[in-house]
Amino acid sequence: MSGQYWAVIGLLAIAAFAIRVTGLIAGGRIRASRHAWVLDDLPGLIVVSLVASSLAGQPLATWIAAGVALGVAIGTNHVIATMALGMAAFAGLGWLGV
Template sequence: MNHDILYLIGGLAVATYAIRVLGLVTGNMIQRSRFAWVLDELPGLLIVALVASSLSSITQVGWLAAAITLMIAIYTNNVVLTMIGGVITFALVSNLL
């Protein structure tokens, strides 16, 4: 095996390990700081960011299905039922319009 390939593999292994250690250290620092509340809210913030970026490129049918799905989420407060309801809603709305 070529030495360049071994250097590449070694460098990537070190970079991977460094990224994980940096995340662990940063997470521990945040937990001890006054910004610890951010870690509690992070999962919801990530979901909102993913949904918002998805909604930026959909059609009116998608917006209508998203609005109905939001109503399902508010009414049921259940992630699984909301996902199932969202898929069914999108299928029904896209076939009706």
């Protein structure tokens, strides 16, 4: 490999390290501020945003299966049951031709 490739690899390594250090510093400052409550809700908000964006533009069967999964999640608070019954609903709706 030429020196240019090593330079790019080195630059990317420094950038990746800098991103992580910046995240640590920013996280520490947020935890010390009055906005610390945001970090407590952030994982759930990320999951909800990922699910919502993946449902956009999907057919009705996907929305119904997501509703079934939401109902199971609220009723049982069990991740594996939620995934299993949501997938079963999706497969069943597909089998029925919905």
